[in-house]
Amino acid sequence: MAGLEDVRGFLEGDADAFRRIVERESPALYRLAVWLTHDPAAAQDLVQEVFVRAWRHRRQLRTPERLTPWLHAILRRAHLDWRRRGWRREVPIADAPEHLERLTLRHGRVAPPAEDQVARDADGAALCEALDCLSPLDQAILALRYGDDLAVHEIARRLNLRPGAVATRIHRSLAKLRRHLAEDAGTGGATERAQRRNR
Amino acid sequence: MSSRTSVEDRLRQHYRSEAGQAGYAAPADLWAGIAERLGLEDSRVPTPSLRGSANGASGRGAAQRLPRARRWAMRGVAGLAGAAVVMAGVNHFAPRWVIAAAASLHGQSPAAEGEVLRGDPGLWPLFQQGAFQPVQLSATHGGVTLTMLDVYADANRTVVVYRIDGPAAPQGTVETEPWQVRTDNASASADAALSGRQPPVPQRYRVTLRDPFGWPHDATEIDGLGNLGYIVFPPLPGWLRTLGVHLTLHVEAVGDTLAKGDPFGPRTFRTVTGPWDIPFVALPAQAPVLALNPAVRAADGGTTLTLTSVRTTASGTWMDLSADGLPPDTSGHFARYRVEGPNGDTVRPTAVARSGDRIAAQFPPLTRAGVYTLVVESDGRVWRLPWRQPDWSGQQPHWGPAPTTQTGPLAEGAPDADIYTGTSLVTAARLSGLPVHGVPAGWRLVQVSVTPDFRPPLSGDRSTTPYAVQLTLTNAAGVTLTVTETRTLWSLIPASESLAVYRASMARASGSNVDGPRIGQYEGMATHLWVVRTMDPAHTATLRVPVLYLYPSWGSIEVAPVPGKTQGLDEAALERLVTEVAQAWWAAPVIPR
16 A cells, blocks of 8 residues: 555645555556456556546545555446447457457467367356456456455455445355356356367 | 355466466556656646646636535536426427327227217327327316317327316206307307397407417317317427427317207307416327428419418328419309319318418328329319329328228218218117107108217206217108207207397398298197208209208207209198108107117
8 A cells, every 4th residue: 555645745746656656556456457357458558547547536535545445446437438438349450469469368378279278268268258247346356355365354445345245245256156157167168169269 | 165165266266367467567667658648747746726726716626625525415416407407308398208108098088079070081080090199187267177188289280179068057048059169259249239239349269279388379270069179270390299299278268158948049158268278298199291292283264273282191181272363352262172082082171261362271181192183163264283192101100990980981081970871770779869760651761870969958968968860761752851850959040049139130131041930839849940942953943942840858850851852842842741751750659779
């Protein structure tokens, strides 16, 4: 968490303080953005957008101690905007190679896959699809819980939720994922889809 | 538990994998991108609020300095106010979007209300199909309730169906004309002038439909049967018909006519002034319009007629003509109009109005494809104005099942005013509720019909059936006459005039086509025998036709020869004939229902 002096400086328009806040807060935000978008480039854009919005609307931060939850809230809104704009679907022809590269990054593969790699890709693809069925907030909660290994109360603090609500959402999200993955395994759909993508 | 652990482990592995691929640290150029977008070159940048203060406190800066709760309160109030304005605007100018469910009410009016529309060949089928929107809103003034029953609107007209419920006739009087919308007090003035009394100050009463912008549109036609009637207004703009529209029916006066003592006694005109204002939401059914501008001309006798427009909706076809070279002293209805259709059929107009050199003619809806010809005839001159019309039956609205009648086919364009036409006296008796007698000996029944008659019954009992029954009889010689019975007052005397006033008016007239009545008695009933001068159907000779009325306690019976079917019988012979038939009719047994 950024020091309170830096936050106060940020609120007063101190660019140096702001830069220090960016350096301290961006890793966690970036990781979360990657987990939400499955796309490092998009995650970088999102985090950049978060800090741009934060600077422009810094007067809205009434309590310096709540900078981190405030930034996470901005990230969630930016993520929603990103989903609404369908960034993942709008791929100009000129950007197609880059987009393909992002897809390979998402599924952790660049070279033609070995058989065991196909299986891992299939597993990752199935999980990604299952995660996409969750709400953005639930995705963020799971990412902080299992990606950053944060405790429930810390997730609640960052996302400005009650701990009970976080626990409930984790429970329900896991149930949804299990159901989705079980159905997918039953049909073998994810493996087939992954193999088709890898051909 | 194992599957739960598995999912959680897979999640951890997945997140670790993605973070590993992307790198746990944020990209090194993140700050550069942010600084570039924000233009952060200096180490210290004034905050928006400080900048606002330095520049004289812009509105935005001032707003940002407000406490957060107050800002949100202000936003909330502004949002609510904006939403209220939008909702009010939408509700006022586009009620269809607000009350869409009301559209489903089309076609749920009681059928009896539509009887008043039977005389209009365009509106009656529409009412049967459920194209009218029930309204059922009332306003009361001076003990008189005006109820708006239904509304219909298309590109040719806006029609309001109404009912008036007023106080019953005082004791010792008979209501001869029902409660109806009054547009002036001319009836009272004419009666006063004929009876030698001081006429009242001339007064006009307005009947309008006020649109959402407050503009009143005067009625162009008021028609009705009894206390049921309909008012026709000019068409609403198309976009208002589409959105639905808030309208207000405004009626300034209503009245009825009373006869003192007996049905032919002195008249009293009861007038109650309101106004009655009934605001309502009209949600007209979607009704397409076929608008043509034929601009076809025809000249005859120095007068050129131009058919400028033909506008067809489900309720009728409206034609506009212009006349050049019409003498200034030309009478209002200087010509007869008809339309010859694609199949050679002929359609007569339902109304014609002329204002200067502009003529407007209304016809039943002409919806077939093909070539139509408007034929105008006057004093031997003929104007033929043809136009071609496309097939647009696919655009015709379908509100409900096609209207069904119990009648045989009638000529196209003729108002289907009868609810029954046939040869079954039992059916006629059942439908009308009247005491229908059998056919007199020596006569053959050609046809019997049942027609609505919503005028006040002479008994004063308004629950009785508002129908008239007419039999057409013919004898071996081919003489044809009609026998008509009804519970209301049928006479050659207008309902608004007493017998004394009518006689006085005939005496003052230079020439009258009516002689009589010769008053008599038969079987305890009063009888009136009139002689009517008329032309034979070929317009070649003048006929004197006797018409006999009998007044039983429950209503009226009229016996009258059919002009052109008198087979050369003179007035005296016809008088004997109608008298004999009336007596035989009355003596014949009543048909069981």
